[in-house]
Amino acid sequence: MRFFILLGLLALAACEAGDNDVTPVDGPTTSKEGGNLLPPEQPALQPSDAATVPTIVMPEFAPQYPGSTMKAVNSSNGGRQVHEVTLTTHDDAGKIMKFYRDKFLAAGLKKTSDFQSGGTGVLSAAARDRRASIAISKEGSQNLVIVTFSDG
Known part of the structure; x- marks a missing residue:
């Protein structure tokens, strides 16, 4: 099962978010005079309308990566x-992997997998009652870090 998850994560890493070019199919959005053709009854989203990311207190054995969002x-x-928990950071995969290796080891977790290739990586560790893993892939110019953990 872990093999298939790893394959899926590596496939996702191969896809970069910036590869999707979108061209309008319904014609232009502005007139020849430079006026906006979008209907006025559809105002732009205000910051308060945007979806907010729920927060969670991450445990010491699988903390939020420093400086990540x-x-x-x-x-x-x-x-x-x-x-x-999905995080983004500009740090490279090697630095992220080292941070989580150190945290897992300090918490008494034993590595069950550790794989890094280029800008991607997968690391997992477990103890009797705790499990943690990370998966790293590229998302544009940033690294996407998925931290999964359970306790108890």
Whole structure:
């Protein structure tokens, strides 16, 4: 199962967000005179309308990467509370991997996988009652870091 997850993460890493060029199919959005053809009843989103990212307190054994931005948080409770936190950072994959290797080791977790290739990487570790993993891929000019952890 972990092999298929790794393959999926590596496939996602190969896709860069900047590869999707969009061209309008319904014609131009401005007139020859330079006026906007978009209907006035559709105002731009205000910052208060934008979706807010939920926050979570990450444990010491799988903390938020220093200087990163929290992009998404997902939690599930299928018998064990599992959290998945998506972070973005400009730091390189090697530096991110070292940070989490050190944190996992300091918390008494033992590595179960450790793979890095170019700008991507996967690292997981476990102890009796805790599990943590990270997956790193590129997203434009930043690294996307998915931290998954469970405790208890």
